[in-house]
Amino acid sequence: LDYTISLVDRSIYPEAEFPTGQWEYMRFYEEHFADATRPMDANPDAMIKAIFRKGSPEVVGQPASTAMVRKAGGWFGGQSEAPSMPRDNDVISAEEVEIYATALRRNGFFGPNSWYMNHVTNAAYFGELANGGGLDLPACFIAARYDSTCEAVTSRMPEPMRALCSNLTETTIDSGHWMAQERPFEVNRDLARWLFAQLPDLLD
Incomplete structure (x- = not known):
């Protein structure tokens, strides 16, 4: 997390106000894990409906909601x-809400949220990777223009990826965080173009 913070766009997240930028929510997990998890476990259905939302151009250049947590x-x-919110049909179906909520009612959010408690371990793992973590295989990254948390269009966030991936293709789609759900056609289009460019024999 500390390295990721070094890439925060300080024109949007002044350090005095947002020490960890859009990743403030991750610090909250580290400091108050039970408090972060409890409201999610209290109503998984509402949580799923609240977080599965499409993107909007209005968020560009503005602090992400995750910076306020x-x-x-x-x-x-x-x-x-x-809070109770209507389901965003452009991102998630009623059937999908029920599938996610059923699993989360059974298992809780402890497992998913624990990801945010492992920054030190993850960094140590990366430090042991061969080739310094570099990747020579073809790689494709699709940025979501309206994802203000994982912002990878105007910020420095993609710089480490570009340095480590020697054969990288990048595209951008006008969507929010849940890109595959919100813009499935565009995602599959860009993946297909990349795949056929890397493996033209597939067209034979």
Whole structure:
């Protein structure tokens, strides 16, 4: 996380106000894991509907909602559960909500949220990778223009990827974080173009 913070766009996230930029929510997990997880476990259905939202051009150049979690005392301003919101049909179906919510009611959010507790371990693992973590195989990265948290269009966030991937193709799609759900045609189009460019024999 510390290295990722070094790539934060400080024109959007002044360090005095947002020490960890859009990753403030990750610090909240580290500092208050139970408080971060509790409102999610309280109502998985509402949580799924709240987070599966399409992107909007209005977020470009603005602080991400994830940057507010720490100062607000938790997700959704420290409320006991996610607010009730209508399902975003452009991103997730009623059937998919039920599938996710059923699994999360059974297993809880402890497992998924634990990802944010492993930055030190993940960094140590990366340090042991062959070739310094470099990748010579063909790689494709599709950036989401309206993903203000994982912002990879105007920020320095993609720089390490570009340095480590010697055969990298990059494209950008006008979508939010849930790109595959929001823009499936465009995602598959860009993947197909990349795949056929790298393996033209597939067209024979």
